[in-house]
Amino acid sequence: MNLALAPETLARWQFGITTVYHFLFVPLTISLATLTAILQTAWVRTNKEKYLKATRFWGKLFLINIAMGVVTGIVQEFQFGMNWSDYSRFVGDIFGAPLAFEALIAFFMESTFIGLWIFGRDKLPKKLHLATIWLVALGTVASAYFILAANSWMQHPVGYRLNEKTGRAEMTDFFGILFQNTALAQFFHTMTAAFLTGAAFMVGISAYHLLRKKHIPVMRSSLRLGLVTLVIAGLLTVISGDRLGKVMYEQQPMKMASAEALWETQAPAPFSVFSYGDVDKGHNKVAIEIPGVLSFLAHDNFYEAVPGINDTNAQLKEKYKDTVGLDDYRPNIPVAYWSFRWMIGFGMASFALGAVGLYLTRRRFWLAERLRTGEDERPRLALTRNRELSPRLGVWYWRLSALTLGFPLIANAWGWIFTETGRQPWVVYGVLPTASAVSPGVSQGEVLTSLLVFTALYAILAVIEVKLLVKYVKAGPPELTEADLNPPTRIGGDTGDGADDRPMAFSY
């Protein structure tokens, strides 16, 4: 059969497309839930209208996103069984539990309280309504933990034994699986990247409005929240990325070597900035490198050796010759190499822009009195204590911020492409090759059908979603009504004159 259209290849493409697509919405959902909750908390505590307006504005964008995240998430749970039934049989004893926990503990919380938050404005007292968005935020984070713990087991299987008779992996230590170092490192990195994503989104859209000098009080506060989050999350993403890199190096040396296109073992090992390789011949034609940095990424020092692709491949062949017996344990090297660079590049570009922005828009620190701005003024971009950025450059700062709001989304996508393709040829590292995981009973035609259906459907929905986002971004924060400013004091809504026929604050 034509390899490009083999059911396994098609199933992998489908998993890749649906997962990357799903993960466009996930980090935004996670971070925007919390950021919206923070803004609503600010409103409850200060009673300032700008915070309520900001809550409504970001909340709306959050809802447009979470809708897509939720529906594309259903596919994720189903397609293990649909396309990877042999995988499901093999790992169900272990992998199913976190998935079930995710549904029972996290999804229920998220989905139930989101309904209460959307429709509950005129039904719940102020603080109770605030509690619902915090519970949604908690649900999104809990959900992320469970699914990342499950994924971590595929990266680094622990707490199990192989049952020779049934040929299945069986769980022996649930908490060992749930809290292994891979899971903690992945969770830390994914969470910080998620907040980087939501923060860049918030900064970008605030900058878009501030560039036009519109909705200044709301956008000013949002920009500030966004920039602070962006810088903190950016820093933590670097730290967590470094931690995860070391875990990965220990557990999957091949992935680290591939990320660097490091063909031969080297000491000290350099970090490759750019290279152009010859995959078949196993070496690079061109390479620009920073000496010692890869050693640091792997070992925390600048001199120790890092094993190369060729040596690692030989070792793995020797190690698995009697069990799995594959011919080649290399992932797709160019994909691993470039995805690693795109991930870091796009993520860090966003972080840098945030750091610059936080400095330029500072409120008091090292800033002359005349450059300080009030709540309804656009922040001035101050280069030094007394000097502003030239207007032309200033415009470019706002523009760049708006234009790069999607950078972390790109970084996230490459991050997952890196870590999942970099694990190949394994689906469960060192235990189950991907080729043995696919559903044997599902035909080529069936996978091709679903691949095309999902791709087409997702493409159409993407267009619809982006158009809606643009519409609501442009519209800016809504005007508040009397009812908005005076939430009910009783659960179920206030009673009294005409309360029975009063329109809902929100309806579909």
Place this chain on the structure above:
Amino acid sequence: MHLHDVWFVVIAVLWIGYFFLEGFDFGVGILTKLLARDRAERRVLINTIGPVWDGNEVWLLSAGGATFAAFPEWYATLFSGFYLPLLLILVCLIVRGVAFEYRAKRDGERWQRNWEHAIFWTSLVTAFLWGVAFANIVRGVKIDQHMEYVGSLGDLLNPYALLGGLLTLVLFTFHGAVFTALKTLGDIRTRARRLATGLGAATAVLALAFLLWTQAQRGGTASLVALLVAVVALLAAIGTNLAGREGWSFTFSGLTIVAAVAMLFLALFPDVMPSTLHPDWSLTVTNAASTPYTLKIMTWCAAFATPIVLLYQGWTYWVFRKRIGTQHLAPSGGH
């Protein structure tokens, strides 16, 4: 009682919860064309389930997740075997969820009408397909000695399964009409009650035929008891609806779903997916189950989480207990 038996019950309960709750969601979706006369009435219908449909759908995800964890072989055989029907269900659930959320986000006539079509068709197709899927599970399908489904798509579309699909379709629509009568005000409430009577009669005929057929194929004493409960509950739902006792009618239409789905699971036990090729090749609660260790962990989790979930989901229904009429619609929709 072994833990795998417990988990068979838990999974049955999750499916029962799903069909009870999303049953009326599907019904309401179908009624947007069957009952509503204009956009305002369609909006009333959609808003009766607005705050809850998403939470209701998680029952499905929990059932799926629990099946994966407790009976991996069942999950693998079922989901890969029923590939194309599940694909269609997934597409419907995706479009349906987006339709609820996005319909009111723009004012355009065409925009809103298209999403309303989507709500109707996706609700209808999914309500039908779940019946087809469950009928096939109970009846048994072609499963070989390696637990692989070896039948074709055509095999799944047998008369018994199609009757099952028709039953869930009409039963959910009935359940939705009863729910609408309970949750709305004004003219639409009266018409919902009237429509429910006709739907109830149609459900009774289909239910009797399908459940008796099931009983004749695989039934035992326990499933017979559930069958009788389902039939009595259905008659009570029809009767109380005629008498205008909306709360009772909804209770009984819900009980009908509970008993009917319970009957299917009772008829199934101890198999989880019988093979029509050879009895030894059937998937059972023992050969499809996870290890006792996994089941024990899962039991703890379920015992801890389920009561809390029931509590806050129940509370949500209480918060949104008020009936809705056209006068309650927010003028600008979801802006």
